[in-house]
Amino acid sequence: MLNVRFILFPEFQMLAYVLATETLRLGNKTAGQEVFSWQVLTATDAPVAASNGGMVSPDSQDWSVESAPDLVLLCAGYNPRRHISARLKSYLARIRRRGCVIGGVDTGTVILAELGLLDGVRAVLHYEAEADFRESWPGVSLVDQIYSLDRKRLTAAGGTATGDAMLAWVGQEKGADFAAAVAEAMSHGRIRKGEEPQRNRAQEDPILRQMETLMQENLAQPLPVTALCQALGHSNKQLRLRCQRGLGRTPSAHYLALRLEQAGHLMAQTLMPATEVALACGFGSAAGFSRAFRQHFGISPRQMRQGQARR
Secondary structure, eight states, rough: EEEEEEOOOOOHHHHHHHHHHHHHHHHHHTTOOOOOOEEEETTTTOOETTTTTEEEEOSSSOOOOOOOSSSSEEEEEGGGGGGGHHHHHHHHHHHHHHTOEEEEEEEEEHHHHHHHHOSEEEEOOGGGGGGHHHHHOOTSOOOOOSSEEEETTTEEETTTHHHHHHHHHHHHHOHHHHHHHHHHHHHOOOOTTSSSSSSOOGGGGGGHHHHHHHHHTTTTHHHOOHHHHHHHHHOOHHHHHHHHHHHHHHHHHHHHHHHHHHHHHHHOOOOOHHHHHHHHTTTOOOHHHHHHHHHHHHSSSHHHHHHHHHH
């Protein structure tokens, strides 16, 4: 059985905590047995108030590591460093030596950085806290993503991204098919990849908005990137750099993602045969479509339709 310990700090984000625990509960329901267990510790050893005022009490005040958990997740809110204690430092140091995954949600990432637990790994923090973080820890590799599972560190921006982060960890431990089944039980839809940016930067850039419009209008017969560049008055290099800054990926990768999102919608919401969905989204072969679909969603087109039918 896999064990998770949540460490809650005052003003933690309730939505993130609920999504994380519900992922584990529905994982047990999906498996038909208890494959996950979890306990709650608090930074104060007393009930703590979430940012919405709700109170959560600790299940235990036992900070021993005799039975080391598989994942420790720090859920923090405003001014997280105020609540770092010698006991917390000691506990995380011992947990680290045991090789378990250590994670931070929202500003839980700040605590991990303060304790030197993010050296050499990619980390994610809610974009509103990025500026101060980069000043304090310029050596930490902070990336614009919704979550990151890099080696033994799991960090997430908070909110709904927490569900995706937990599903990614579940997939790593129990397999992609099991994680996809848990996502269905959560009515979560597809498991978003960590690389997705926190904000839709395309809406902030008029050129990227025009590019997306052209792409959406030409899903069935995708335009070459050179044609997009010509229509937008940009060179290939200029548009690529603009996309990398605004979307975190190349124009061709973004175009492919839009086509696959449309394909996922058609598979989930219509009865169109997979071959017709492939053609409607610009894929010339069923094999190529199925391979790209699985890489994007973590499940095959058939599995998505079967899951929708069960639901």
